[in-house]
Amino acid sequence: MIHCFEVNGCKLVFDVHSLSLHRVDDLVWDILNGRAPGKGYLPGEVEEARHEIEELRRAGVLFAPDPIVTYEPPETPLKSLCLNVAHSCNLACRYCFAGSGRYGSGPALMPREVGRRAVEMLLERSGTRRRLEIDFFGGEPLLNFEVVQDIVTYARERAAAVGKEINFTLTTNGVLLDDAVGEFLLKEAVNVVLSIDGRPGVHDRMRPTPDGRGTHNLIISRARRFAERWDQWSGTKGYFYVRGTYTRHNLDFDADYRYLADFGFRHISIEPVVSEDNEYGLREEDLSAVSKAYQRLAEDYLARVRQGRRVRFFHFEVDLDGGPCLPKLLSGCGAGQAYLAVAANGTLYPCHQLVGQENFKIGDVFRGVNNSTIPRSFTAAHVYAKEHCRSCWAKYLCSGGCHAGAYLVNRDIYKPNRISCAIMRARLETALYVKAVETLLAVSKHSEEA
């Protein structure tokens, strides 16, 4: 299976089953798209192009056969926990999937004992896995900073005692990210994902305080201060991403990437809100504008690369030759089996987006998983089990999409959200374009130097 696409005038062919990417000229483009080559080619050129296509086919990097005949997903031990240390928030973001961080109930903070028990459960259920993950999430996790600190210390000690390592990530809105908190996160090499949407008007519209005030100025100053300290930190450190969200109110979100990049942030992600149930969620009629915004963003990104000041954009980080293994590409995030979410009271769910949904409770940290049906259904929801994914060119790069996203829109984890899929394909095409331009740029530079 191949996918032919064009971005900003660059004609590309992606070979789905070998994950190979080729840049082609107009002649090959016409041949692969089943069109008769136009006039004006030199004698023998068409033959020559067909020969190149055939050579790549024989090499297994064009029209490669599907490597999967039958697929039985393996049972995998637990690897990651999302700890909802605070079901409470100091902001009132309009697009919050967790309902102001409360997940459908009253505000709550995770007690230390629940957090520690979650750590024990992770170690007990991780089998032979050595590298484990804990993500502090909420609500706003820094509202329960003492417990975050306690869990990091406790988990590190307990993991070391059994020969394992735990990496930590904290997702925060930045309101409480002062120097003391920053010092702790840097010293402990905690990965930080800080939410900021970009330009002041864009950010303030969607991320106000509970009494309706804008938060852009506060958050940008917190984020810049932490970024400066992160840059200067000489010890081992985690990654630091600023993470924005775009809606149909900022379909020119490439301007928000530019805004954040110009502020000096070097790792940026911007995610869409997809929903037809509100006035800000992306819809079918927005797809063309979204695609164009990714293409503009790609040119901005590449201009910075050419100037030697790359500002990473998470969605362009597709790694075709060193990326995840096939089992992971087929099964996606591992929700429900390798990955579980822990509510503030210790209740277990397949993933953070499903916390608070009664029908997805699968146990608690004290008694473990007592519902195996739901985890099994998540494990079975791999790419080849989803009708809409089997024939999709992007299947190995998006891994079937987000189970929770599919459920929340279609009430079926096997039926991906159509709009999310379209956005995913648009940004993957742009990411592959960026990959092609960057790779060819590097080759050309190398040739010049030689």
Add this chain to the structure above:
Amino acid sequence: MGKHIITVTKGSILKREKAGCGECQSSCQSACKTSCTVGNQSCLHERGTEINKD
């Protein structure tokens, strides 16, 4: 490199099939908070480091 086709990357999917060790440095759930693209993680066996870290 051909005259009409320039191969940007040659995938190695069969090699990957032998992996499946689950020792990826960054879990998808951390990536999910930043993004939902599983494909943007690197395999330790392939590369020895994670792409999202400088």
